[in-house]
Amino acid sequence: MRDSLGSVRTVLLLGGRSEIGLAVAERLVREGAREVVLAARGGAGDAPSVFKALGATTHSLDFDAEASGTHAATVTAAVELVGDLDVVVDAFGVLGEQAEYEADPLAAARAAAVNYTGHVSVGLAVAARLREQGHGALVVLSSVAGVRVRRANFVYGSAKAGLDGFAQGLADSLHGSGARVLVVRPGYVATQMSRHVDPAPFPATPGQVAEAVSKGLRGRATTVWAPRVLQPVFAGMRMLPRPLWRRLGR
Amino acid sequence: MSRRTLLSGWGRTAPTVAHVTHPRSAEQVAEALSQAGPRGVLARGLGRSYGDAAQAAGGLVLDCTELTGRPRLDTERQEVTAPAGTSMERIIAHLLRRGHFVSVTPGTSHVTLGGAIAADVHGKNHHADSSIGAHVRSLTLITPDGRTRRLGPDHGDTELFWATVGGMGLTGVITEATVGVHPVETAYARVDTDRTRDLDSTLELMARTDHAYRYTVCWVDLLAKGASLGRGVLTRAHHARLTDLPLPQRRDPLRHRTATSMTVPPGVPSGMLNRYTVGAFNTAYYNAAPHRRRGQAQPIGGFLHPLDAVSGWNRVYGRSGFVQYQFVVPLGAEDTLRAVVEGLSRAGAPSFLAVLKRMGESTPGPLSFPRPGWTLALDLPADLPGLARLLNGFDERVIEAGGRLYLAKDSRARPETVHAMYPGLAAWRATRARADPDGVLISDLARRLELA
Numbered sequence: 001m002r003d004s005l006g007s008v009r010t011v012l013l014l015g016g017r018s019e020i021g022l023a024v025a026e027r028l029v030r031e032g033a034r035e036v037v038l039a040a041r042g043g044a045g046d047a048p049s050v051f052k053a054l055g056a057t058t059h060s061l062d063f064d065a066e067a068s069g070t071h072a073a074t075v076t077a078a079v080e081l082v083g084d085l086d087v088v089v090d091a092f093g094v095l096g097e098q099a100e101y102e103a104d105p106l107a108a109a110r111a112a113a114v115n116y117t118g119h120v121s122v123g124l125a126v127a128a129r130l131r132e133q134g135h136g137a138l139v140v141l142s143s144v145a146g147v148r149v150r151r152a153n154f155v156y157g158s159a160k161a162g163l164d165g166f167a168q169g170l171a172d173s174l175h176g177s178g179a180r181v182l183v184v185r186p187g188y189v190a191t192q193m194s195r196h197v198d199p200a201p202f203p204a205t206p207g208q209v210a211e212a213v214s215k216g217l218r219g220r221a222t223t224v225w226a227p228r229v230l231q232p233v234f235a236g237m238r239m240l241p242r243p244l245w246r247r248l249g250r
Numbered sequence: 251m252s253r254r255t256l257l258s259g260w261g262r263t264a265p266t267v268a269h270v271t272h273p274r275s276a277e278q279v280a281e282a283l284s285q286a287g288p289r290g291v292l293a294r295g296l297g298r299s300y301g302d303a304a305q306a307a308g309g310l311v312l313d314c315t316e317l318t319g320r321p322r323l324d325t326e327r328q329e330v331t332a333p334a335g336t337s338m339e340r341i342i343a344h345l346l347r348r349g350h351f352v353s354v355t356p357g358t359s360h361v362t363l364g365g366a367i368a369a370d371v372h373g374k375n376h377h378a379d380s381s382i383g384a385h386v387r388s389l390t391l392i393t394p395d396g397r398t399r400r401l402g403p404d405h406g407d408t409e410l411f412w413a414t415v416g417g418m419g420l421t422g423v424i425t426e427a428t429v430g431v432h433p434v435e436t437a438y439a440r441v442d443t444d445r446t447r448d449l450d451s452t453l454e455l456m457a458r459t460d461h462a463y464r465y466t467v468c469w470v471d472l473l474a475k476g477a478s479l480g481r482g483v484l485t486r487a488h489h490a491r492l493t494d495l496p497l498p499q500r501r502d503p504l505r506h507r508t509a510t511s512m513t514v515p516p517g518v519p520s521g522m523l524n525r526y527t528v529g530a531f532n533t534a535y536y537n538a539a540p541h542r543r544r545g546q547a548q549p550i551g552g553f554l555h556p557l558d559a560v561s562g563w564n565r566v567y568g569r570s571g572f573v574q575y576q577f578v579v580p581l582g583a584e585d586t587l588r589a590v591v592e593g594l595s596r597a598g599a600p601s602f603l604a605v606l607k608r609m610g611e612s613t614p615g616p617l618s619f620p621r622p623g624w625t626l627a628l629d630l631p632a633d634l635p636g637l638a639r640l641l642n643g644f645d646e647r648v649i650e651a652g653g654r655l656y657l658a659k660d661s662r663a664r665p666e667t668v669h670a671m672y673p674g675l676a677a678w679r680a681t682r683a684r685a686d687p688d689g690v691l692i693s694d695l696a697r698r699l700e701l702a
Contacts, residue, residue: 001698004263004301004573004661005638009698032638032664084307084697132289134254134267134308135694178256178267178307218633220569 001086002135006218007032008086012078014063014122015092016044019191020141023206024089024213029056031214035082039063039074040092065092065114068121075125084133087217088126090119091141095193101155108155115159120166127170130179138181139213140167144225147185147234151246171222182216184209185234186226202227252310260564261300261661262571263632266307266694270294272316276392276425282312283394283423283690290692291394293423295362296337299369300574301661302694303418309692314364317425323348329387331428334364339558342551346506350431351489351550353385357605359555364424369658370416370618374465374487374554376609381620383415383613385430391422394690398425413681416618418657420696421685436503438490439465439553443543445536449480449591452606453584453624456484460608464488465554468606471532472594472628473525480591482606483539487553495547507549513561520568523631528600535602557603567631573661575641576627578609578620579653586651587624590644594628597640604628616674616681617701619656627659638662657695665700675701 002008011028013021016038025036029051036051038044039061047058059081063074078085093115101108123138130136145153146160164183171181186209188200209226216224225231237245258265268289273279283291289309296315297304305311317335321344324330330352332341338352339359345351356371367389372381379385388402391414399422401411414421442463446452452468460466463486470482492503557563564572579586587606594601605627612621630637645667648654654671655663669675682691682702689702696702 001266001302001307001694002264003663003698004261004571004632005641007638007662132308134289135264176254176256176267178265 001084003032009033010035010037010082010084010086012037012039012082012085012088014039014088014090015065016040016060016063018091018093018141019193020186020189020206020209021089021091022048023210024091024139026050027207027210027214028087029054033086035059037061037078037081039078041065065118065122066110068117071118071122072125074122075129079129085126085129085136087137087139088130089139089141090123090126092118093141093193095156095197097196098153098155111155112159115156116162116166119163123166123170127174127179131174131177134178136179137217138170138179139217140181140183142167142183142185144185144187144230144234148238148245150248152248180222182213182221183223184213184216184226185223185230187230189226202229202233255311257294257297257305257311258571259299259301259304259661260297261573261632262564262567262569263573263661264302264694266302266305268306268309268311270311270313272313274316276390276398279312279314279317279423279425280392280396280398282310283392284396286310286394286690290690292691292693293364293368293419295335295365296360298358298361298365300659302698303369303658304365305694306692307694307697312423314362314423317364321345323350323431325350328431328433329428330431331426332363333426334424335362337362338366343506345431346434346437346504346550349433349435349504351434353379353430353432354382355554357555358558359551360558363427363429367415367424367427368417368419370613370615370620371658372609372620374467374607376607376620377460377466378464378610380611381613381618382429383412383615383618384611386415387428387430389414389427390425392425393422393685394688409681410685412613412615413617413678413685415613416615417678417682418617418695418701419693420691420702421682422691434489435492436490436495436499437506437550438495438499438503438547439487439550440490440494441485441487441543441546441548441553443540443546444484445539445541446482446484448478449588452480452482452484453587456606456608460486462486466607469535470591470604470606470626471536472591472599472601472604473529473532474536475595479595480588481536483536485553487548489550490547494545499547507551511559514563514565516562516565518565518568520570520631520633523567523600523602525598525600528602531602567629570631570633572629572631573637573641574627574629574659575644576625576656576659577644577648577653578623578625578656579648579651580621580623581608583623583651583653586647586653587626589647590626593640593644597636599630599634599637599640601628601630616678617657617672619654619658621654623653627656657699660695660699663699665698668699668701
């Protein structure tokens, strides 16, 4: 259960190796969470030692983002491990190389499945559980890449655009259920996944994203930007004329 | 028919959704219990528990406020019997007209009789009369198996009786209760007031004089610093006798006044109560109190339930709500009390409702809060930065001193903290398991604190 000061007992991290996801989970553990389920393909491996040092128990679950048929069972397995799901962090995804996707449509479609359809099946399974519980929060890691899709990474960006729209619709469908969705829109975050990409303006660290998520969960936010300055920046970006937008670098 | 409803406690934090029904009879309670789904069931009264004690996320909540009826006063046995959903306010109004008063009432009269017993509430007379559990002659409890049990301290399943007193609604649903009353000559309190200059003089004056009064309570200025740290306004009272009243009031001495004089509008922004506004209020309140006044006749409702005059006062904390922190430490653990008062003052924690009391005898209820000692209750805005850490630190001190937190008010403690504070928990669990082997009765509090 969430307590009156915003601490929770359990966290399910979908994408158990995601650096941003782990930073969010660590933050929630520092704030009092005691049970963490890390769900990743083939299991999440060894949990970061800091979780144990902070007094939290971690569990590992096999979770294949592409295998939508298994997602309901994954959620059930997490419930069996820790009981009510207080916060679910939906953080899995692949970034990939746009040029490779354009040369290999099948690879592009697979990436889209991980970055979009996988979130649809697992998101709906999580929402069903949260609705039944009458409480809980689903944190969806969207991206500014989905706010306005760019030529430079439109396979990834379009999947994030779909995910962002899905998450907003899911949030509306959960209104009045006691459960909620928090859409998180980070900009460039320096992680293993983004190692091959040049940093964009206003970069954030996983820790900063985690802080924004924690703050968003404490209040009544439906969307958080990390860093916050990206919200006005992208409000402007959306107005940019198409010929100019097309020529934008990465 | 049940409806999905968002429920929260009086502090308005951490709401959850449950199906809510309104049983009107014991039969309907039994029927509802038999229909509990996998997310369990819980009885709820007037929602004055500050935290999550009367919520059951995803489950079935029995709103028992329609489980009412006329209280039945038995003057020979000095007791009153009423359905569990009857409010204390209604019972008091009924009794006062007939020259009687309840043995124990908490700081608000907007609680149900069943809820009062489930929380084993205490009042300003705890040092003299203990908590309500000490005055329950018998109660009717419906357990999830559909059985109706008559329980009392000296009949029926006494173990289950004491597990129910202070049991936070987790042993069954109370549908009716009989509690002791006492005769009064008037509907007034005869109040003595003293201002104290610091914590030492507050404690000293309370310790020295409260045996001489039926009711005592001290408001403490938690924002006062330095030499004024812990200064307060101590009020002590007896039920007024007819001769204590000024002549105009003697004509109708049992007239009960309950008027609500103010209402807090909805939509008050958060952050209104900060160290500056509350500091100004506290100073003004302190300075407005008389240094020393004796024998003031005051309507008993106004004395015992001052906040009932302000409808929806919980809204002054805005949307983020507030937490109430109440602990008790044994007599002799004044250092712990001082550490908490100093910690709050140092943190500039804006609490304008801080109430200090000396407690007397406890009841045998394993989850009952009161025990002999000092109890301090205070309100704090839930969005105060660093509040979790501050209160967790206080919890440690309270455990060290052998004290405990009040479950009807808690909304943020950790399970291991509460387990360390209630050594009777294992025994309580065993009794509860007999009454509810399938764990049908559940609350958010029970889930959060891993009670059941």
